[in-house]
Amino acid sequence: MTKIVNLLSVAPLLRALMFRALTLAALMLSSALTIGAEVTDLYKASVAVPDRSVAARDSAVAEGLSRVLVRVSGNSSIVLQDSVKSALTDAGRYVVQFGYHSKETLSPEDGAMIKTVFLNVSFDDVAVNQFLRREGFPIWATSRPNILFWGAVSGVGGRQLVGGQQQIALQQALEQQAKRRGLPLVLPKYDDQDLAQVRAGDIWGMFVDPIVSASARYDANVVVIAKVLETPDSVRVSAALSIQEQQQWWEVAAETLDQAVVMLIDQLGDRVGERFAVQASLAVGEQVILDVSGVEELKDYARLGEYLDGLLAIRGWYLSQAQGSHHQYTIILESDLDALEQGLRLDRKLVPQPVKLVVPLGEGSTDAAESTSTSTIPVTEGPAEASTNGPQVPARPVLYYRWNG
Structure with a gap:
């Protein structure tokens, strides 16, 4: 029945x-x-060293582990914690492989080409994750959200967009710092389709909603807008972040553009990491x-x-x-x-x-x-x-x- x-x-x-x-x-x-991007080499670091001595190697290994912990946790302030400071004093226990390579780099003083030696070190992902989990820190997986970066710079030459064929050096600096934090950064093409919807003035005015609408073609999970004001004495960056239909705003100031880019990307990485990293x-x-x-x-x-x-x-x-x-x-x-x-x-x-x-x-x-x-x-x-x-x-x-x- x-x-x-x-x-x-x-x-x-x-x-x-x-x-x-x-x-x-x-x-x-x-x-x-x-659709996120799969980020590789989260547990690897390449650190410049003055020589190949044991002391230089140990210092570089500690610096490399510091970068990995920040990258995997999604939190730059993790290095201020006592448990992390203690782990860095014995960073060698997390190493699975290391080696050296040399390449020509530009001297920051005079722009001349100099030979720089780097220590390439790979860390044990299981051991690193176990440490983060044991200490109650978040862990950010290799699948990470695409971040679309709309930027404009105002200086002696007027306002310029950051992308396409403009501000190439700044684009490279942004990509380098984003790689340091494990962020899949995407820059607009600024082709006819982009320029029909977004101008430098839109970015300078921080008009978030129309810029987010123009971002749909890039399949980006996160949209960031930044305007960079350069003066002879300082660099100031104002940024807006649109993530999961919520907006965040912040500013950074530094003496040089390179310093400002580091601070901007660290803030970006921390804010996105806070949303996507898993708190164990x-x-x-x-x-x-x-x-x-x-x-x-x-x-x-x-x-x-x-x-x-x-x-x-x-x-x-x-x-x-x-x-x-x-x-x-x-x-x-x-x-x-x-x-x-x-x-x-x-x-x-x-x-x-x-x-x-x-x-x-x-x-x-x-x-x-x-x-x-x-x-x-x-x-x-x-x-x-x-x-x-x-x-x-x-x-x-x-x-x-x-x-x-």
């Missing part, structure tokens, strides 16, 4: 599903535009169910497992159910659900899926109430127990995705 479901008890769940259904189209659209938790992680369709072949299963292993938002996982191309995984979170979903949106290897919930309206009825959701809707794990009091109280949230790896 078909059991009649208590619709009053189902109503709250249906209302939640219907609310989430309204955001489905927007979420799918925003996901398509939030020492407590027992929350558990969620990851429901994945599209796992068609054995290689899909293997690649999906490798992908889950690499997500810093996940502390552990196991396959709890499999039926054909449809798999369910129990996920133990490192931080929280928002951090996991944010990471999934960046690389798009798992695509959020709508879910249908069918609720019988009465005994013998063939009608059904239908709703859609893209993300976390609670369901009951395991076989349902017959009850006259409606559906069971959900135990864990469920994420519905399709494998796209």
Whole structure:
């Protein structure tokens, strides 16, 4: 005999599903535009050394580890912490490989070409991450948001855009500092399409909304606008950041343009890192169910497992159910659900899926109430127990995705 479901008890769940259904189209659209970049060499550093002595090497290794910790944590102030200062005194324990190389560089004093020796050092990513997690620092994964940089400079030659064929030296300085922080920085082309929408005056006026609209063609997750005012005695930079529909503003001032660029990129890296780096938790992680369709072949299963292993938002996982191309995984979170979903949106290897919930309206009825959701809707794990009091109280949230790896 078909059991009649208590619709009053189902109503709250249906209302939640219907609310989430309204955001489905927007979420799918925003996901398509939030494709991150895979940043390599996060755990490597190249540091200039005066010679190849042991003392110079030890000093360079400590400096290299300092850069790596900042880059991986997304926080430049981490080097001020006592635990980090202590780790830097024994930086060699984190080294897996090092070597030297030489190249010609410009002397900052007279512009002459000089030969500079660099120590190239690679650090153990597992050991570095374990240190950050143990000390309660955030960890920023290799999948990072694209950052589109709109800049303008005002000096003795008037105002110039930063991009295209203008301000080449400044472009190189920005890219070098962005690489130091592990930031995927993108500069506008300033072709006819860009110039039809954005002028130097727009950047100088810090007109954020129209510039963000003009940024859509670049698939950027983050948009930053900066105006640089150069005087004979100082450089002042005013910056605006648009990230996940929120805006931030700040200023930096320095004696030279190079110093101002370092300060600007450090502020940018800290602000973006604060949003995307995963804050580890020492407590027992929350558990969620990851429901994945599209796992068609054995290689899909293997690649999906490798992908889950690499997500810093996940502390552990196991396959709890499999039926054909449809798999369910129990996920133990490192931080929280928002951090996991944010990471999934960046690389798009798992695509959020709508879910249908069918609720019988009465005994013998063939009608059904239908709703859609893209993300976390609670369901009951395991076989349902017959009850006259409606559906069971959900135990864990469920994420519905399709494998796209």
